[in-house]
Amino acid sequence: MGTIKDKVAIIGMGCTKFGERWDSGPEDLIIEAAYEAFEDAGIAPDDIEAAWVGTLRSGEAGAIVADALKIKNIPITRVENWCATGHEALRNAVFGVASGMYDIAMAIGYEKLKDTGFGGLGVGRGSNPVLQARATAPSYFSFIANRYFHTYGIDDDEGKELLARIAVKNHHNGTMSPKAHFQKEITVEQVLKAPIIAWPLGLFDCCPTTDGAAAAIICRADLAKNFRADPVYIKGIGFSVDSMLPMTRPGFDYLGFEANREAARQAYEQAGIRDPRKELDLAVVHDCFTITELVIYEDLGFTERGHAPEEIRAGTFTLEGELPVNTDGGLKSFGHPVGASGLRTTYEIYHQLQGRAGPRQVKDAKLGLCHTLGGPPQVACVTVLGTDPPR
Amino acid sequence: MAGISSVGAYIPMYRLPRTAFSEAWGSGGGPGERSVASHDEDTMTMAVNAAVDVLKAHGRDGIDGLFFASTTATYREKLSATLIAAAADLDPNIRTADFAGSLRAGTSALLAALDAVNAGSAKNVLVVASDDRQGYPRSDFESIFGDGAAAVVVSRTNVAAEITQRVSIANEIADVWRRDSDRFVRSWEDRFIITHGYDGTTRQAVQELLAGAKLTPADITRAVLYGPETRSHTALVRGLGFDPKTQVQDPLFTTVGNTGAAHAMIMLVAALEQAKAGDRLLLASYGDGADAMLLEVKKRAKKGRAVSGHVASRRVLPSYERFVAYRGVVETNPEPPLRVEAWSGSSIAWRDRAQTIRLHGSKCNRCGTVTHPIQRICYQCRAKDDFTEIRLYDKPGAIYAFTRDNLAGGLETPVINCVVESQEGQCRIFSILTDADPAQVEVGTPVEFTFRKMHEGADQHNYYWKVRPATDGR
Numbered sequence: 001m002g003t004i005k006d007k008v009a010i011i012g013m014g015c016t017k018f019g020e021r022w023d024s025g026p027e028d029l030i031i032e033a034a035y036e037a038f039e040d041a042g043i044a045p046d047d048i049e050a051a052w053v054g055t056l057r058s059g060e061a062g063a064i065v066a067d068a069l070k071i072k073n074i075p076i077t078r079v080e081n082w083c084a085t086g087h088e089a090l091r092n093a094v095f096g097v098a099s100g101m102y103d104i105a106m107a108i109g110y111e112k113l114k115d116t117g118f119g120g121l122g123v124g125r126g127s128n129p130v131l132q133a134r135a136t137a138p139s140y141f142s143f144i145a146n147r148y149f150h151t152y153g154i155d156d157d158e159g160k161e162l163l164a165r166i167a168v169k170n171h172h173n174g175t176m177s178p179k180a181h182f183q184k185e186i187t188v189e190q191v192l193k194a195p196i197i198a199w200p201l202g203l204f205d206c207c208p209t210t211d212g213a214a215a216a217i218i219c220r221a222d223l224a225k226n227f228r229a230d231p232v233y234i235k236g237i238g239f240s241v242d243s244m245l246p247m248t249r250p251g252f253d254y255l256g257f258e259a260n261r262e263a264a265r266q267a268y269e270q271a272g273i274r275d276p277r278k279e280l281d282l283a284v285v286h287d288c289f290t291i292t293e294l295v296i297y298e299d300l301g302f303t304e305r306g307h308a309p310e311e312i313r314a315g316t317f318t319l320e321g322e323l324p325v326n327t328d329g330g331l332k333s334f335g336h337p338v339g340a341s342g343l344r345t346t347y348e349i350y351h352q353l354q355g356r357a358g359p360r361q362v363k364d365a366k367l368g369l370c371h372t373l374g375g376p377p378q379v380a381c382v383t384v385l386g387t388d389p390p391r
Numbered sequence: 392m393a394g395i396s397s398v399g400a401y402i403p404m405y406r407l408p409r410t411a412f413s414e415a416w417g418s419g420g421g422p423g424e425r426s427v428a429s430h431d432e433d434t435m436t437m438a439v440n441a442a443v444d445v446l447k448a449h450g451r452d453g454i455d456g457l458f459f460a461s462t463t464a465t466y467r468e469k470l471s472a473t474l475i476a477a478a479a480d481l482d483p484n485i486r487t488a489d490f491a492g493s494l495r496a497g498t499s500a501l502l503a504a505l506d507a508v509n510a511g512s513a514k515n516v517l518v519v520a521s522d523d524r525q526g527y528p529r530s531d532f533e534s535i536f537g538d539g540a541a542a543v544v545v546s547r548t549n550v551a552a553e554i555t556q557r558v559s560i561a562n563e564i565a566d567v568w569r570r571d572s573d574r575f576v577r578s579w580e581d582r583f584i585i586t587h588g589y590d591g592t593t594r595q596a597v598q599e600l601l602a603g604a605k606l607t608p609a610d611i612t613r614a615v616l617y618g619p620e621t622r623s624h625t626a627l628v629r630g631l632g633f634d635p636k637t638q639v640q641d642p643l644f645t646t647v648g649n650t651g652a653a654h655a656m657i658m659l660v661a662a663l664e665q666a667k668a669g670d671r672l673l674l675a676s677y678g679d680g681a682d683a684m685l686l687e688v689k690k691r692a693k694k695g696r697a698v699s700g701h702v703a704s705r706r707v708l709p710s711y712e713r714f715v716a717y718r719g720v721v722e723t724n725p726e727p728p729l730r731v732e733a734w735s736g737s738s739i740a741w742r743d744r745a746q747t748i749r750l751h752g753s754k755c756n757r758c759g760t761v762t763h764p765i766q767r768i769c770y771q772c773r774a775k776d777d778f779t780e781i782r783l784y785d786k787p788g789a790i791y792a793f794t795r796d797n798l799a800g801g802l803e804t805p806v807i808n809c810v811v812e813s814q815e816g817q818c819r820i821f822s823i824l825t826d827a828d829p830a831q832v833e834v835g836t837p838v839e840f841t842f843r844k845m846h847e848g849a850d851q852h853n854y855y856w857k858v859r860p861a862t863d864g865r
C-alpha cells in the first residue's frame with residue numbers, strides 16, 4: 001500500500017452551528033458550511049472542480065449539492081459509509097486531487113436528523129424483517145461496555161463512573177465550542193443519575209441527535225500556499241471495513257474494534273508515527289457513546305489494552321492532559337449529524353493546527369488525529385493532519 | 392392400530408391471579424390463576440413451542456403430516472400448519488391442514504390424524520392445538536379462559552396409547568360463538584347452553600361410547616373430560632357416575648384456565664404423562680357437538696416438558712393492565728415505526744426462511760465454524776458454499792453480552808437485546824431475552840430458545856426466535 005502523506009492540503013473549512021436546526025433544511029445546512037469554507041479558502045464556488053458529498057440518509061445523489069449551491073457540470077458523488085461517511089467524502093476528495101485529475105475539490109458532509117419525529121437513529125438494522133428488528137446503536141455499544149466491565153472485573157458503579165468522567169470531560173470542552181450542540185458543564189453525579197438509555201449507558205453517555213454540516217476545500221499540496229499561509233497537510237489516511245455483524249462473528253471479543261486498530265495502523269504508517277501518544281498533539285475521536293471513546297484510547301494505541309480506566313482516572317486525555325482528546329466536545333457535546341461528523345472532526349484539528357481554536361487551543365499543536373467509527377461497528381477511518389510542509 | 396406415541400405442550404410462563412379481575416372490577420375472579428400469553432406470544436407461537444416440545448421427545452424422522460387446530464389462528468387467509476411445520480423444522484414434503492371454528496377442533500384434528508394413519512396414507516401425524524381466546528373485559532370468560540397449546544404425535548408404531556373406540560355427535564346450537572367480526576367470545580344464557588349444549592351432548596357421547604364398548608364408568612382408569620368451567624365440569628362428572636376423587640383428570644381451571652380448542656388436548660397430554668400400561672382413558676371434548684374416545688395405554692408416552700413441566704415454571708403477571716395490554720384489548724402508546732417495516736416483507740422473509748423461521752446456522756464443512764445468520768463464505772477459513780445447515784434452537788446457550796434498552800420500543804421496556812453464545816460451536820446469535828426479569832440478567836445466564844412474535848411490519852405477523860432464561864428440563 002502506498003502513502004497519501006503530503007500530497008494534498010486543506011485550504012479552507014466550514015462548519016454550521018450544530019444542534020436542533022428546526023428552521024433549516026438540508027440545503028440550508030449545505031449552503032452554510034460550504035460558503036464558510038469558500039470564504040476561508042478565498043475561492044469562489046466555480047473554482048471547485050469536483051465534489052464528494054456524504055450523507056447517511058438525508059438525501060440522494062450528488063445533485064443535492066448542485067441544487068443547493070448552483071454548482072453545475074462538475075462531478076459530484078454521494079458517498080456513504082455509516083458514521084464514517086463524512087470522512088469518506090474527505091478521503092475521496094483527497095484521492096481525487098492526489099490523482100492529479102483535479103487541483104481543487106470539495107468534501108462536504110451533512111445530516112438532517114431532526115425531521116424524523118423521534119430521537120436516535122431509529123430501531124432495527126438490516127433488511128431482514130426479524131433478525132435485528134429491535135437493534136439500536138445504544139444496544140450495540142452497550143454490549144461493549146457490558147463485556148469490558150465483565151472481562152476486566154469492573155463493577156457496575158465503578159464502570160458507570162469511569163464512563164461519566166468521559167462525558168464530563170467532553171461537555172467541559174464543549175463549553176468552549178460556540179458551534180457545539182451543547183455548551184453546558186455537567187457533573188459526574190448528573191451523569192450517574194440520568195435516565196438509562198441502554199444499560200449501562202445513560203442519557204449523558206450517548207451523543208445527541210443533531211443537525212449539521214461541515215465542508216473542506218482540498219487542493220494539491222504544492223499549490224496550497226497560493227491560497228493561504230497556514231494550510232494543513234494530510235499526513236495519512238487509514239480506512240478499514242470489517243464485518244457488519246461483529247456480534248455474529250466467531251470469537252469477536254467486544255473489547256474494542258479491529259477496524260479501529262487497522263485504520264490507525266495504516267494512518268500511522270503513512271504519517272511515520274511510531275508512538276501516537278507522544279507524537280500526536282491532540283485527537284478528535286468518535287465518542288458516539290462514552291464506552292466507544294474508552295475503547296478507542298486502546299484501539300488507537302494511546303494506551304495499552306485494558307489500561308484505559310487508569311488513564312481516565314489520571315486525566316491523560318483532558319484538555320490539560322498529556323494527549324487531549326475531543327477538544328471541541330466530541331460527538332457527545334458537539335453533536336453527531338452522521339454525514340458531517342468526519343468533516344467536523346477534521347474542522348477541529350484544522351483550526352487547532354492553525355492556532356485558531358480559541359479558549360480550547362492546545363498549545364503548539366502541530367500534529368493531530370481525527371477518527372470516525374461506523375456501526376454496528378466496524379467501519380473506521382483515521383486521518384492524521386499536520387502543519388509541517390512537504391519536504 | 393393407530394394411537395398416540397409422544398406428547399408435548401406449551402403453557403405461557405405468565406400467570407394472572409384471578410384476584411386481579413375482582414380487584415379490577417369489584418366482583419368476579421374465582422380461585423387460582425390463569426395463564427396469559429405474553430406480549431410477544433399468540434396462538435401460533437404457542438403452537439410452535441408445543442410442537443417443538445413434543446419433537447424433542449419424538450424426533451422428526453417419519454413425520455409426514457401436521458394438523459393444526461384453533462379458533463384463534465392469526466390469519467384468516469393463510470395456513471397456520473405450514474408455519475408450524477417450518478418452525479418445527481419439518482420436511483416440506485408433508486401433508487398440512489388447519490382445523491378451525493369449533494372448541495372441538497382439537498379432537499377433530501386428532502381423529503383426522505387417526506384416520507389418516509389407520510388408512511395408511513400417513514405414518515406419523517403431528518397434531519397441534521392452540522388457543523388464546525378473549526372474553527369481554529368484566530365478563531366471566533375473561534377470568535375463566537387461559538392460553539396454551541398441546542401437541543401429540545399420532546403413529547402406527549411405537550404407540551403408547553391406542554384409540555380403540557370413538558363416537559362423534561354433531562349439535563347445531565349457538566351456545567358460544569364469535570362472528571367473523573367479533574373479537575370477544577359471546578354466549579347465550581347459561582342454563583340453556585349447559586343443558587342443551589355441553590352437558591347434554593357430552594353426556595350422550597360418553598354414554599354411547601361406554602355402551603358400544605360394553606363398559607361402565609367404573610372400568611375407566613381416568614376420565615379426561617373437557618369442561619367450560621368448574622361447575623359444569625363437576626356436574627358432568629357426577630352425572631356420568633365417575634368418582635371425582637380417583638377417576639377424573641384435573642381440568643386445570645385453577646392453574647391454566649380454559650384453553651378453548653386446545654383444552655381437551657392439554658388435559659389428554661397431562662393424563663398421558665401419568666398413565667401407565669394397562670390404563671384405560673376416556674377422552675371427551677365438546678364444541679358444536681362432542682367427540683368421545685377410548686384410549687388403551689400400552690406404555691408410557693415419550694414426552695417433552697409437556698403440561699406438568701410448563702405448569703411448574705411460572706412468573707406472576709404483575710397487573711390486570713398488563714393483561715389487557717398484552718392481549719391487545721387496550722391500545723398502548725404507539726412506538727416509532729421499526730426501520731425494518733419500511734423496506735422489509737414477504738420476499739426477504741421467504742428467501743431467509745431457513746435462518747429465521749427454522750433458526751438454521753451454517754457449519755463449515757472444512758473448519759467446523761458455526762455461524763448465524765448462514766454465511767456462504769466461512770469467516771474463519773473462507774470455504775465457499777461448503778457448509779451444512781444446522782438447527783440452532785435445540786441447544787441451550789448463555790448470555791454473552793446484553794443490555795436493557797429503553798430506546799428499542801415495544802410494549803415491554805426495557806428490551807433485553809443480547810448476544811447468545813450457543814453450545815453449538817460457540818455460535819453467536821443476536822437475540823432478545825424475553826420472559827425475564829430485566830434486573831436478573833447477567834453475563835453467563837443460561838438461556839433456551841422460544842418462538843415469538845416480533846412485529847406487524849408489512850401488514851404481516853413477523854415471527855422469529857427469542858431466548859428466555861433456561862427452565863429446568865423435564
